[in-house]
Amino acid sequence: DTGVSQNPRHKITKRGQNVTFRCDPISEHNRLYWYRQTLGQGPEFLTYFQNEAQLEKSRLLSDRFSAERPKGSFSTLETQRTEQGDSAMYLCASSLEGGATEAFFGQGTRLTVV
Amino acid sequence: AQSVSQHNHHVILSEAASLELGCNYSYGGTVNLFWYVQYPGQHLQLLLKYFSGDPLVKGIKGFEAEFIKSKFSFNLRKPSVQWSDTAEYFCAVNARTGNQFYFGTGTSLTVIP
Numbered sequence: 001d002t003g004v005s006q007n008p009r010h011k012i013t014k015r016g017q018n019v020t021f022r023c024d025p026i027s028e029h030n031r032l033y034w035y036r037q038t039l040g041q042g043p044e045f046l047t048y049f050q051n052e053a054q055l056e057k058s059r060l061l062s063d064r065f066s067a068e069r070p071k072g073s074f075s076t077l078e079t080q081r082t083e084q085g086d087s088a089m090y091l092c093a094s095s096l097e098g099g100a101t102e103a104f105f106g107q108g109t110r111l112t113v114v
Numbered sequence: 115a116q117s118v119s120q121h122n123h124h125v126i127l128s129e130a131a132s133l134e135l136g137c138n139y140s141y142g143g144t145v146n147l148f149w150y151v152q153y154p155g156q157h158l159q160l161l162l163k164y165f166s167g168d169p170l171v172k173g174i175k176g177f178e179a180e181f182i183k184s185k186f187s188f189n190l191r192k193p194s195v196q197w198s199d200t201a202e203y204f205c206a207v208n209a210r211t212g213n214q215f216y217f218g219t220g221t222s223l224t225v226i227p
Contacts, residue, residue: 100166
């Protein structure tokens, strides 16, 4: 499968714990996005990388969240001191660079904070 | 900032009925427009896209959408739905010169056999 891959698929954690998710984009895509989706809502933008540079961050991405893409390939999204409100589906997408391009999504990581 | 509005939150149709889902966006510049579909338990998949040219675009599984620039709309249509079209449909837009994709809140379509 050469699509966008996310791990783990599901994560249940206790409030206050730290969690890290991984995204492997389509190999030739230099743009990588993180989105969050809650029930009944569309995906909400969190952050965006072009190669290894994090170029944009949403206000939704509080100080407890950090994303990295150290070598311009895979990316990690870490949440520190998780709260129940962090429970959501975290989606990763990738795309080629350019004005006319589409995003390809992974299957997401469902985080449940108990 | 850009925004996307989907007017139908939940649509229920019988098989063979025609479908039209509304999508309006707010942005004054050149945009790319998309419809994504999310089948139960699956990831978001691209249904169709508009970059430029013919404003009537055809996608997979018999879906089509029409870009009406004057109305800032990109409505999704299908002449005859099937039970297998039951899914969540999301309209999305990104600025030609921008980065992120903006999504609507989605429309849940249920097709009754």
